[in-house]
Amino acid sequence: MEKEKKSGVVEQYALGQIPKSERKSWLSIALIWAGAMICVPSLMLGGSLVSGLPLVPAILAGVLGYTIVVIYMTFQGMQGTDLGRPTVVSASSAFGQTGSRVVISLILGISIIGWFGVQCGVTGTAFSAIMASMGVDFPVWLGALIWGIIMLSTAIIGYKALAYLNYIAVPALVIIIVIGVIAALNKFGIEALATMQPATPFGFLQGVAVAVGGFAVGGVIAADYSRYAKSRKGSAVSTIVGVWPLGILLIVGGAIMSAVAGTYDMTAVLTQLGVPVIGLIVLILATWTTNTVNAYSGGLALTNLFGLKDNKRALTTAIAGVIGTVLAVAGILNFFIPFLVILTAGITPIAGVMIADYWIKKRGKPEKWAPAKGVRWTAIAAWLAGGLVGYFVTWGLTAINAIVVAMVLYLVLEALFASKDQAPAVDKGQNIQE
Secondary structure, eight states, rough: HHHHHHSSOOOOOOOSOOOOOOOHHHHHHHHHHHHHSSHHHHEEEHHHHHSSSOOOHHHHHHHHHHHHHHHHHHHHHHHHHHHOOOHHTTHHHOOOHHHHIIHHHHHHHHHHHHHHHHHHHHHHHHHHHHHHHTTTTOOOHHHHHHHHHHHHHHHHHHHHHHHHHHHHHHHHHHHHHHHHHHHHHHHHHHHHHOOOSSSSSSOOOHHHHHHHHHHHHHHHHHHHTTTTTTTTHHHEEEHHHHHHHHHHHHHHHHHHHHHHHOOOOOHHHHHHTTHHHHHHHHHHHHHHHHHHHHHHHHHHHHHTTTTTGGHHHHHHHHHHHHHHHHHHTGGGGGGGGHHHHHHHHHHHHHHHHHHIIIISOOOOOEEEGBBBSSSOOHHHHHHHHHHHHHHHHOSOOHHHHHHHHHHHHHHHHHHHHOOOOOOOOOSTTTTOOO
């Protein structure tokens, strides 16, 4: 079976453990995360922050928001490395096999597919602008449709395609960001940018929440890629190096360029700054790398949701991509900021429950991990409470509120109503095939 999985172009690993022989270097995984960060929505995040905050507070909100994500993402990733399994399976100890399969897979699947739609919309807009520069009137929806199909090709192939694609896209978009920022500074000046006031102000903490929402899903699904890491250290380093520096660079670049252009539509921003068509082409390439990650993780979630075998991952990835493409054609990009707010509230408490279960209750020991039967209502209740607090309670940092409430409530409920339905420890995390 292992020989069959290693052969061919399309990756076959989905829900099963990654054997030690298939583990990758931390740099390889860091490039996957870097490719996920190097995308237009990350630039749009900086633009959306500067639309409600002055430049310096906007950047600080972005830094704090991404720091929060990296912290819980590191724990999620190391659990994935210990167990060799994706997030939807790692969650089965806390949420139960049925709870993880139905509730968590559904929530993550919807979120990831929604991101795929957002990215397709961005790509369709950029491609339409490129065609317009050539005198061709090309509908945005058609561009989103075509590129959605193209992006699915690498997602269906799997991990290897993600790695190779990022070798090209990551440095290319970094160069374009530097060019765009220099153009913005030349056009407007540092002092004018620093004193610019936002048109529709919002609070600093809301800005932090928006920043967390920008990569909230990526933080929760860290195990989907860190399961390939050789060690906890490699997992942590790949997360920190792959996410934090580039995330901050993109927020700063997006904020500066958007402040000058007056919009966080990156296609319009680059057009106003006089960056040539090659810049839009790079935007498409960068979005391609990130959307491949979205479709790939969406496929994993759907594979678990419908209880399919590993060899069906390519099919479910295609389904996830098709649904996301339809959302792009329908105009999901128009709801970007509300989408981020909802993601922050609904996704982050999943990490809170999983961290409480594995790192506190089980003390981070893989031998204590095992899938639980049925639905663990203690986890579902804690997740739901965390989500409601994250959405309705505006005091403090909503992301931290959601995570902390979910963690504490899960531990309290487990202490009061400890479930005795743990499955036999025949599928424990340490039994990774050599």
